[in-house]
Amino acid sequence: MTRAELGDFLRRRRDALTPAAAGLPGGGRRRAPGLRRDEVASLAHLSVTYYERLEQGRGPHPSAATLAALSGALRLTGDERDHVYRLAGHAAPAGPDETPDPGLLALLHGNASAPGYLADDLGTVLAQNALNVALFGPFTGLPGRDGNLVWRWFTSPQWRDTLEPGGDHEPTGRAYVADLRAVTAQRGHDEAALALVEDLRAVSAEFARMWDEHHVSALHCATKHIVDRRVGRLDLDCVVVTSPHSRQRLLLLLPMAGTGTEARLRGVLSPHRRDVADGRPRS
Structure with a gap:
């Protein structure tokens, strides 16, 4: 893990993120336009001491879950999130390379x-x-x-x-499957949708049964x-x-x-x- 680079990157992203962009109230006088360390720690549900140590390059090896929480708290893009994972010695997470709307x-x-x-x-x-x-x-x-x-x-x-x-979980399961069927068609049966369906069929007989019923809904x-x-x-x-x-x-x-x-x-x-x-x- 490159502790110093990880700490520097976290600090720079914190300094660049305004309270408004993070969904926080912007009242009161601030010495700098970015977030305070305690605000990032609160958004990521970490202790302030732990987060301070990460920024200072002295913290323990952060888990993937901790990095996911920090990526969300700092509103990182997909590329920035992947960079944080690599700096911390983790593989970049698999999944869609989509920027939130x-x-x-x-x-x-x-x-x-x-x-x-x-x-x-x-x-x-x-x-x-x-x-x-x-x-x-x-x-x-x-x-x-x-x-x-x-x-x-x-x-x-x-x-x-x-x-x-x-509760009765059947209606919710059917709603998920019917929506996924509709989305798969909307996406033109692309690779990502078909791979998700195939993987779900492999691990869940319940999903396979519902999928074969061919219900469609939003x-x-x-x-x-x-x-x-x-x-x-x-x-x-x-x-x-x-x-x-x-x-x-x-x-x-x-x-x-x-x-x-x-x-x-x-x-x-x-x-x-x-x-x-x-x-x-x-x-």
Whole structure:
């Protein structure tokens, strides 16, 4: 690992990122236009001490999950993200080389009180806001297909129970498959879509059964009732916005009025919960 180069690169990207671009309030006087170290640490869900040590070239070897969280916090491009991974001695993560849609990205970080993410049309997450990372852990920059939501649904029972605890998972699975069928056709059955379908068929008999039923529909999202171990029940309305240009999707989970969810979501980001002493993003 090239510690000094990694630290220098992180510092320069932090100095170049304005609070507005990071989705943070810009009030108050600042000595420099960029973010403070504690702001980057908070966005990445790392302890301030850990992040300071990384910038100073004295930190421990960061994990791939930590690098994914930092890439999202610093709003790195695909090329910049790959560079950070290589500086830290990791292979650049596999996945789409897509730059997040700027309009959808602005909406994502402009809705800081609602957990949200930005994904490509195949379901691979390209960006998350801080609250989404705090609730569900980092999805961006993960190896292989781990950052793909369709893949996660059909390969991780734990993920299903997180999103729909004790629920009937069949409708959500069918919705994912029907949307993927529609997207595969829209993409002209390109290599990326067909490879994802082939891999899903290989690992999930349930996916293969649903795929062979040949249902097609646009992506939709049902109301979520999530139980977080830190703050309790969260009642969330799901909203999806799709860009006609990039075909990327923004998904926001809006707190339902009258349920106390908005206050509990603020508790998820309270300082004593977001300071992770060992430097690993909380999942």
